[in-house]
Amino acid sequence: MLNVGKIEEGFVLDHIQAGKSLSIYHHLQLDQLDCTVAIIKNARSNKMGKKDILKVECDIDMLDLDVLAFIDHNITVNVIQDGEIVDKKELILPQEIRNIIKCRNPRCITSIEQELPHIFVLTDPKKEIYRCKYCEEKYGERI
Amino acid sequence: MRHLMNPLDFTVEELNQLFDLANDIEKNPEKYAHICAGKKLATCFYEPSTRTRLSFETAMYNLGGTVLGFSDAASSSASKGESVSDTIRIISCYADICAMRHPKEGAPMVAAGKSRIPVINAGDGGHQHPTQTLTDLLTIRSLKGRLSDFTIGLCGDLKFGRTVHSLINALARYENIRFVFISPPELKVPDYITEMLKEKGIAYEEVIRLEDCIAKLDLLYMTRVQRERFFNEEDYVRLKDFYILDKSKMNLAGKDMLVLHPLPRVNEISVEVDTDERAAYFKQVQYGVYVRMALILTLLELAC
Structure with a gap:
């Protein structure tokens, strides 16, 4: 079994759906940070069978929890200090997400208006439905 | 502002x-x-x-x-x-x-x-198209004297018609409204609308033939059934007459039932209905x- 060492400062994203870690890596823009990142794919999990894990050595403020919550609010966010877990962040679906996903409705004004941010609003928290702020098109699938 | x-x-x-x-x-x-x-x-x-x-x-x-x-x-x-x-x-x-x-x-x-x-x-x-919805609501309130306690039939293309969806959402805020959706199966009102009505406990039914329900309506909101919305010509020919309002269907309706239409009308309301006192679609334009x-x-x- 592969062993990845502890990190001293940073965060561990646990219980990522197997196969989704690279997508999260890109959406959190971790490729733009100059820090150590470990991407663990298909780790064994009692709860999920298989899961992905991301370990990142950087300040917790650099993590966009809203983006993470939108992608999958079941992910566990462990905050690490001096090599120990000091906090677990609860992920709550954000009311609004900006420029994370694009509206796919070809009739939406976002398809032609220059530099218009793509904004989605949480319209049904129970069913986790986001709709485009402009045309109200439902965003069908998660990242 | x-x-x-x-x-x-x-x-x-x-x-x-x-x-x-x-x-x-x-x-x-x-x-x-x-x-x-x-x-x-x-x-x-x-x-x-x-x-x-x-x-x-x-x-x-x-x-x-x-x-x-x-x-x-x-x-x-x-x-x-x-x-x-x-x-x-x-x-x-x-x-x-x-x-x-x-x-x-x-x-x-x-x-x-x-x-x-x-x-x-x-x-x-x-x-x-919010000013169309405001027009519809004002017409109903002015001619019926209220925006509550009635049964409204919405007839025709209920799947793609934005005026119909807006009107349902707007009327769902008033007391004791009952909806009757009259359309071919291909053009039924979308699920998210019926789910919203269920959640709010608002009564609705879905029927295929206008004749089957016209007698119990206080209001009839007509829309056009477009040929190109059908999957095949055979279904269009079979169903189109169900959605054309004429004198014979008006004879089955109550004496106070109002007929509304967002216009333009093509052939879904026969011109013989225009002189019927219950035809309110041209008054609707004035409202x-x-x-x-x-x-x-x-x-x-x-x-x-």
Whole structure:
């Protein structure tokens, strides 16, 4: 079994759906940070069978929890200090997400208006439905 | 400063005030004939819409104001690639209020975000057409005397018709409304609408034939069933007559049932129905002018 060492400062994203870690890596823009990142794919999990894990050595403020919550609010966010877990962040679906996903409705004004941010609003928290702020098109699938 | 993007932007109470004002305009037009003197309405129509544009223009002229604008994108700076955001910034320097129709959904909302003057959504693609819904509500309230306690049948293309969806959402806020959806299976009202009604505990039923339910309706809202919406010609031929309102079907209806239609009508209401006292679709056009007058006054904060 592969062993990845502890990190001293940073965060561990646990219980990522197997196969989704690279997508999260890109959406959190971790490729733009100059820090150590470990991407663990298909780790064994009692709860999920298989899961992905991301370990990142950087300040917790650099993590966009809203983006993470939108992608999958079941992910566990462990905050690490001096090599120990000091906090677990609860992920709550954000009311609004900006420029994370694009509206796919070809009739939406976002398809032609220059530099218009793509904004989605949480319209049904129970069913986790986001709709485009402009045309109200439902965003069908998660990242 | 307020804008109108969606019929639900106004609370039920605010709508009542708007409709009271519209009814006062109807009774005392001379009182309002000069109230907008010196004010200008910009009609920014990026796609042609004769009735809606003329209704807005008539409303502003009836209030003593003036009108400027364009009636298709080709005669505007959009043809040179100007954004909606830039256009409304320019229009804000010329006019006091703007009515915008645009083929792209959400365009009037983008305009409202950059505008220094009130913006009215005069129709954005298949998305919203709030002044049509306000027209429908005012017509019902004026002719029925209430916006609660009735059974309304909505007939025709209930899947793609934005006026139908907006009207259902707007009426769902009133007490004791019962909906009867009359359409071919291919053009049923979308699930998200029926789910909303279930959640709110609002009664509805879905039927295929107008004859089967017309007797119990207080209101019948007709829409057009377009041939191209059907999967095959055979189904269209089989079902189309179910959705044509004629004298024989009107004979099955109650004596107080009103017939509404957002217009333009093609053949879904036979012209023989036009002389029936229950046909309210041309009165509806007149109420459209009153409600737009009331809306202009309200958004310009000139309502007295």
